[in-house]
Ligand SMILES: NC(=O)C1=CN([C@@H]2O[C@H](COP(=O)(O)OP(=O)(O)OC[C@H]3O[C@@H](n4cnc5c(N)ncnc54)[C@H](OP(=O)(O)O)[C@@H]3O)[C@@H](O)[C@H]2O)C=CC1
């Protein structure tokens with residue numbers, strides 16, 4: 326397959342680009358903080374000096390950026406991909422953003438003759454390392470088919486969801502549910518402990534019942550040990566709750582559970598926990614008010 330460009334060497338981008346390299350793809354990487362490209366370079370990647378330089382070199386470029394401002398910046402700012410994208414190029418944005426951001430990028434890329442696909446992913450650092458992501462693509466069907474060999478390496482399943490915006494919306498719905506579950510799980514762990522039960526036994530009980538799930542199984546043991554080494558940074562989960570709530574506003578969907586979960590993540594951010602794993606929201610529930 327043609328060389329692939331990759332913008333954004335954060336937790337996810339680095340794991341995904343590394344995976345492409347391991348599977349024989351030629352990859353050119355770029356990151357705002359350039360030093361984060363060093364490890365990829367050691368594993369055979371080339372390094373581009375700007376998003377525009379990457380697009381000029383590569384037929385296909387993938388973006389994996391933190392949030393809407395970051396996703397817009399690599400496209401529209403000086404040195405951004407719009408400076409070089411043309412009818413020979415495809416841009417695939419795999420960041421989690423809202424449908425409006427994605428549509429804005431799509432329109433600009435298409436106006437320059439390029440093709441665009443949004444393809445946010447479900448699955449965290451480990452699935453990214455193992456090529457086990459779930460890819461939620463929407464936009465240009467032709468580009469989707471051309472990039473499938475790379476998606477087959479990055480993920481265990483790809484969905485094509487139709488027009489631009491549908492991938493972004495699906496991802497926000499999924500993460501809204503995940504964030505609400507993490508809040509409920511944290512409350513449950515605290516309730517077990519404060520009422521004299523063993524949190525470890527609670528994990529065993531949960532794992533054998535109808536609400537067993539990989540997230541409780543993976544995050545529970547480290548939460549009990551207060552280990553919040555970031556796989557999915559809490560600030561990004563709160564961004565997803567915020568964007569999902571805005572989607573609820575647009576569609577007049579009442580979302581009291583998600584709104585309460587968003588407050589939990591906001592409180593965690595206000596306590597300086599934004600760069601830790603999203604499971605650190607547990608710390609917010611542990612704090613009890615002093616008795617009067
Ligand atoms: N971690 C996870 O488990 C998952 C994350 N996601 C989503 O994937 C995306 C990336 O997440 P993740 O890798 O964890 O995040 P990180 O915070 O680890 O990485 C964010 C990346 O965005 C870059 N960036 C931030 N702001 C700008 C900007 N203004 N201009 C250019 N680049 C910028 C960072 O560059 P720099 O190094 O210079 O700061 C970095 O490369 C997010 O949208 C997240 O919601 C989706 C599924 C799972």
Ligand SMILES: O=CC(=O)O
Pocket residue numbers: 421446447448449500557
């Ligand atoms: O967006 C995060 C994830 O785990 O999926």
